[in-house]
Amino acid sequence: GNSVTQMEGPVTLSEEAFLTINCTYTATGYPSLFWYVQYPGEGLQLLLKATKADDKGSNKGFEATYRKETTSFHLEKGSVQVSDSAVYFCALSQTGANNLFFGTGTRLTVIP
Amino acid sequence: GAVVSQHPSWVICKSGTSVKIECRSLDFQATTMFWYRQFPKQSLMLMATSNEGSKATYEQGVEKDKFLINHASLTLSTLTVTSAHPEDSSFYICSAGLTRTDTQYFGPGTRLTVL
Numbered sequence: 001g002n003s004v005t006q007m008e009g010p011v012t013l014s015e016e017a018f019l020t021i022n023c024t025y026t027a028t029g030y031p032s033l034f035w036y037v038q039y040p041g042e043g044l045q046l047l048l049k050a051t052k053a054d055d056k057g058s059n060k061g062f063e064a065t066y067r068k069e070t071t072s073f074h075l076e077k078g079s080v081q082v083s084d085s086a087v088y089f090c091a092l093s094q095t096g097a098n099n100l101f102f103g104t105g106t107r108l109t110v111i112p
Numbered sequence: 113g114a115v116v117s118q119h120p121s122w123v124i125c126k127s128g129t130s131v132k133i134e135c136r137s138l139d140f141q142a143t144t145m146f147w148y149r150q151f152p153k154q155s156l157m158l159m160a161t162s163n164e165g166s167k168a169t170y171e172q173g174v175e176k177d178k179f180l181i182n183h184a185s186l187t188l189s190t191l192t193v194t195s196a197h198p199e200d201s202s203f204y205i206c207s208a209g210l211t212r213t214d215t216q217y218f219g220p221g222t223r224l225t226v227l
Contacts, residue, residue: 043218102156
């Protein structure tokens, strides 16, 4: 079946620190992989995605590389800001399917 | 970007009553809307897919008679939790998309507490 496991939080970092949030997946075939972000009081927003092996998704300084050999899609950012404080969700979907399978979410708090 | 709203943002009700949650796409027409449920510290679980003008498709294990979904227009879908019980307490999130494989735009969620 399909499932996503992501690093449990909460994660607290100082401003300008390096961020890694681990995400691994189990899926049949070749899923698409996503990172969604939820800022306080708002809905989930697509942060980045990758649709095939070795693709790198990037947005707002965040990056994640689709690693089929390790079934991973870790989220990284070189220098976090206070405004990055949010809950981050890793997710996958099978090609052509509606379903998004989500991880449990990781809360990130960045302190000045 | 596309905005999806939910109303109410939180609701408390007595056991045995029914609760309706609205999901609206504010600046686009959504042919498909999705309803998710999230338990504390757990993943979002897809409950059902709602297509405008047709019956919703429920995921395995979701009681369609308990969670009534109506998608009456291209901008509004509603989820009614009928005869709610404490175990129905959860965070309900909707999302909307333009086509079957398009990006989903998420609402902020509704927290339901059943006493």
